[in-house]
Amino acid sequence: MPDASQVGLVLDEVTFPVERGKVREFARALHDPNPIHQDAEAAEAAGFAAIPAPLTFPMVAMMWRERDAAIEDLGFDFKRLLHGGTTWDYVRPIEVGDELTIERVVKAVDERQGKRGGVMTFVTIEATIKDAAGDLVARQTDTLIQTGA
Numbered sequence: 001m002p003d004a005s006q007v008g009l010v011l012d013e014v015t016f017p018v019e020r021g022k023v024r025e026f027a028r029a030l031h032d033p034n035p036i037h038q039d040a041e042a043a044e045a046a047g048f049a050a051i052p053a054p055l056t057f058p059m060v061a062m063m064w065r066e067r068d069a070a071i072e073d074l075g076f077d078f079k080r081l082l083h084g085g086t087t088w089d090y091v092r093p094i095e096v097g098d099e100l101t102i103e104r105v106v107k108a109v110d111e112r113q114g115k116r117g118g119v120m121t122f123v124t125i126e127a128t129i130k131d132a133a134g135d136l137v138a139r140q141t142d143t144l145i146q147t148g149a
Helices: 020-029 040-045 057-064 069-074
Strands: 010-017 081-090 099-113 119-130 136-146
Touching: 010 057, 010 069, 020 057, 057 099, 057 119, 069 119, 069 136, 099 136
Parallel strands: none
Antiparallel strands: 010 099, 081 136, 099 119, 119 136
């Protein structure tokens, strides 16, 4: 079961390339017809240095992980686990040609009394997304909730 002693725990770090084909597939999966995600000339005309990835593209990092560290390392009961939300804060666009490194760290573990009984545990995980030069590109914040027994 997650607890406050896990604040600061590094869950994992993964590095992966931002490839043109994967950006295109991701945009198609989102039903995003914007040509900037497929065509370099359209991206340049829109002011980008390269083809930009859709805003939720950091989720692709999940495909590069060997395991789901958040669930295993924090001791969640999968049957009681809920996704409480995800937010992104961007410093710059993610673009084809980037090589991103994402490190996930436990930022907070809080407990609250559930309305239907039992204690709910809220875990906030922050992922810093950096490029090959080590510059911050974005932050992703996830909230996971374990409901009361």
